[in-house]
Amino acid sequence: xxxxxxxxxxxxxDRLRSFLSFAVAGSIAKAAPRDVNxxxxxxxxxxxxxxxxxxxxxxxxxxxxxPSAAGDRLAExxxxxxxxxxxxQHEQAKTKKAFTIGAGASILDWLVLPVIGAIRDELGQAxxxxxxxxxxxxxxxxxxxxxxxxxxxxxxxxxxxxxKPLIDLTFHLCLSRHLLKRGTPASAADDPKVWQTLPxxxxxxxxxxxxxxxxxxxxxxxxxxxxxxxxSMLQARQLIExxxxxxxxxxxxxxxxxxxxIVVREFAPLKxxxxxxxxxWNERQMRRRGVDGAAIKQIALVLRR
Amino acid sequence: xxxxxxxxxxxxxDRLRSFLSFAVAGSIAKAAPRDVNxxxxxxxxxxxxxxxxxxxxxxxxxxxxxPSAAGDRLAExxxxxxxxxxxxQHEQAKTKKAFTIGAGASILDWLVLPVIGAIRDELGQAxxxxxxxxxxxxxxxxxxxxxxxxxxxxxxxxxxxxxKPLIDLTFHLCLSRHLLKRGTPASAADDPKVWQTLPxxxxxxxxxxxxxxxxxxxxxxxxxxxxxxxxSMLQARQLIExxxxxxxxxxxxxxxxxxxxIVVREFAPLKxxxxxxxxxWNERQMRRRGVDGAAIKQIALVLRR
DNA sequence: TTCAAACATGACTATATGATCAGTGATACA
DNA sequence: TGTATCACTGATCATATAGTCATGTTTGAA
Numbered sequence: 001x002x003x004x005x006x007x008x009x010x011x012x013x014d015r016l017r018s019f020l021s022f023a024v025a026g027s028i029a030k031a032a033p034r035d036v037n038x039x040x041x042x043x044x045x046x047x048x049x050x051x052x053x054x055x056x057x058x059x060x061x062x063x064x065x066x067p068s069a070a071g072d073r074l075a076e077x078x079x080x081x082x083x084x085x086x087x088x089q090h091e092q093a094k095t096k097k098a099f100t101i102g103a104g105a106s107i108l109d110w111l112v113l114p115v116i117g118a119i120r121d122e123l124g125q126a127x128x129x130x131x132x133x134x135x136x137x138x139x140x141x142x143x144x145x146x147x148x149x150x151x152x153x154x155x156x157x158x159x160x161x162x163x164k165p166l167i168d169l170t171f172h173l174c175l176s177r178h179l180l181k182r183g184t185p186a187s188a189a190d191d192p193k194v195w196q197t198l199p200x201x202x203x204x205x206x207x208x209x210x211x212x213x214x215x216x217x218x219x220x221x222x223x224x225x226x227x228x229x230x231x232s233m234l235q236a237r238q239l240i241e242x243x244x245x246x247x248x249x250x251x252x253x254x255x256x257x258x259x260x261x262i263v264v265r266e267f268a269p270l271k272x273x274x275x276x277x278x279x280x281w282n283e284r285q286m287r288r289r290g291v292d293g294a295a296i297k298q299i300a301l302v303l304r305r
Numbered sequence: 306x307x308x309x310x311x312x313x314x315x316x317x318x319d320r321l322r323s324f325l326s327f328a329v330a331g332s333i334a335k336a337a338p339r340d341v342n343x344x345x346x347x348x349x350x351x352x353x354x355x356x357x358x359x360x361x362x363x364x365x366x367x368x369x370x371x372p373s374a375a376g377d378r379l380a381e382x383x384x385x386x387x388x389x390x391x392x393x394q395h396e397q398a399k400t401k402k403a404f405t406i407g408a409g410a411s412i413l414d415w416l417v418l419p420v421i422g423a424i425r426d427e428l429g430q431a432x433x434x435x436x437x438x439x440x441x442x443x444x445x446x447x448x449x450x451x452x453x454x455x456x457x458x459x460x461x462x463x464x465x466x467x468x469k470p471l472i473d474l475t476f477h478l479c480l481s482r483h484l485l486k487r488g489t490p491a492s493a494a495d496d497p498k499v500w501q502t503l504p505x506x507x508x509x510x511x512x513x514x515x516x517x518x519x520x521x522x523x524x525x526x527x528x529x530x531x532x533x534x535x536x537s538m539l540q541a542r543q544l545i546e547x548x549x550x551x552x553x554x555x556x557x558x559x560x561x562x563x564x565x566x567i568v569v570r571e572f573a574p575l576k577x578x579x580x581x582x583x584x585x586w587n588e589r590q591m592r593r594r595g596v597d598g599a600a601i602k603q604i605a606l607v608l609r610r
Numbered sequence: 611t612t613c614a615a616a617c618a619t620g621a622c623t624a625t626a627t628g629a630t631c632a633g634t635g636a637t638a639c640a
Numbered sequence: 641t642g643t644a645t646c647a648c649t650g651a652t653c654a655t656a657t658a659g660t661c662a663t664g665t666t667t668g669a670a
Contacts, residue, residue, distance in 0.1 A: 012628090014628070015627090037630055037631075040630085041630085044628095045627095060637095064637095284619095
């Protein structure tokens with residue numbers, strides 16, 4: 001199909017465009033005022049098109065070159081074609097895209113939600129849909145395109161996966177001062193024997209953090225029975241703020257707690273849990289949806305604050 | 306105009322064509338059966354178009370890749386555009402062109418006319434218009450495009466002008482045997498003193514050959530007064546054939562004369578007149594009218610017999 | 611689980627095309 | 641008859657695109 005058009009050289013969008021600019025302006029010099037380079041370029045490209053079509057697309061009028069009748073027809077053809085392509089381009093660019101960001105619930109709550117506006121700025125005001133994932137399924141979800149961006153632990157990623165570092169998560173035991181025996185210093189909260197006596201809250205979803213926490217408690221010799229099992233870290237924080245429970249929160253979720261009289265102590269068992277969070281994405285998906293590397297870099301920057 | 310289309314890379318006629326072939330075939334593999342190279346090329350070009358438009362032009366169906374809705378629309382767009390271009394191409398190619406061949410009258414009569422069919426073959430059966438020119442204006446006529454081909458003396462051309470050698474013209478004194486005194490050998494016709502007695506025919510147009518002939522006669526001490534001044538060499542040959550006149554004919558015009566009892570002798574005064582005839586043409590004009598070097602070469606060949 | 615088909619991708623090479631510069635003609639106009 | 645404008649051309653460089661090869665990944669089916 002269309003073999004004739006492609007079997008010889010001399011046809012290119014750029015040449016067609018140059019010819020159109022010549023035809024619209026009315027002469028080569030008018031098409032590129034005060035630019036002799038461009039003039040010679042246009043002259044050459046016109047001549048190449050004439051060779052390609054084997055037709056006289058131009059004629060001399062005095063010292064100027066003007067489009068011939070055939071040239072005018074060609075110009076109209078080109079104008080329509082480029083307009084169609086541009087329309088298609090605009091139409092596609094305008095199509096509202098929905099980007100999906102996947103992460104653990106608390107990460108979405110505390111890391112993503114506060115900067116969701118800035119992220120949408122980078123994505124051309126696209127709709128953003130947040131999805132809670134277990135970390136081990138996130139990598140898969142990115143790979144098959146169900147999720148555009150994911151925030152995951154770096155060590156959950158395969159070797160050569162694209163990622164940008166975000167923050168290093170730490171974990172903190174948080175509890176209202178009054179949950180400790182009167183007179184004891186805040187540092188008493190570091191003692192696993194004390195933990196046994198505290199009314200803990202914890203997740204009930206079997207997520208990685210939850211499992212790890214229970215594991216850590218077990219290893220510390222604590223018979224861990226949270227008094228409230230909740231669905232999200234936001235709920236946990238509320239329970240902690242109200243003084244009802246003690247709990248272990250990630251660093252992203254402790255902002256402002258101390259000001260409210262909550263004791264915040266680094267939670268030793270998870271010290272080396274090592275949650276180097278990174279932003280992960282599907283390269284091909286990004287290209288197809290028109291997101292370039294700079295935008296991704298900006299998003300990572302925003303997520304780091 | 307259309308800046309958006311050209312400010313980024315990734316758009317080219319070739320890619321559009323590849324995408325069309327993919328869309329028509331229904332998958333990459335079907336578009337290039339048993340050609341893994343082409344397949345990878347198409348895959349890449351599709352991906353480049355998707356990047357360019359920032360849109361998903363394809364979607365997976367099982368292990369195949371098929372055009373998406375947007376992809377189908379793009380394919381239709383491309384099909385129409387290429388069809389339009391091809392139509393234009395055909396239309397221009399079919400346009401009957403009129404090529405003009407310029408030369409001196411006798412050259413046209415004796416060199417060009419006998420092979421005009423073969424010349425038209427090389428020019429795609431184009432209309433050919435023959436124009437008589439004085440040799441010194443021919444070069445000018447080629448330069449400004451009024452004439453496509455010219456047959457001229459090589460030494461009339463500027464230094465670097467394109468040309469192909471045709472034939473070397475010689476000149477011959479031709480006359481009916483009975484115009485010589487009975488009993489004299491044919492070689493008597495070589496004697497300038499005899500010329501004075503002959504009833505000559507010659508041109509009256511003041512053309513270069515005519516002028517040169519009269520000059521040569523003067524230098525040979527002959528008081529040259531042709532009895533018939535005619536408009537063309539064809540007329541002169543007729544006069545010679547009928548026995549009415551003697552005359553000087555170029556080599557291209559003496560074929561068959563001797564068989565009719567005409568004495569043909571080399572005409573010494575013009576021996577070194579040096580008419581190395583060449584085919585000359587306007588390079589740019591040839592490109593614009595779709596005549597390639599091979600065709601020109603063939604035409605020269607035909608003119609050499 | 612294994613295999614082959616379909617597609618994707620990295621790393622090249624080759625080629626066409628675009629860009630730039632310098633210089634030459636041609637033409638109109640003062 | 642200069643002179644400025646406009647167009648053309650040869651030469652060369654820079655770059656985008658096409659083409660090739662090897663290999664990886666996903667998917668459906670045996």
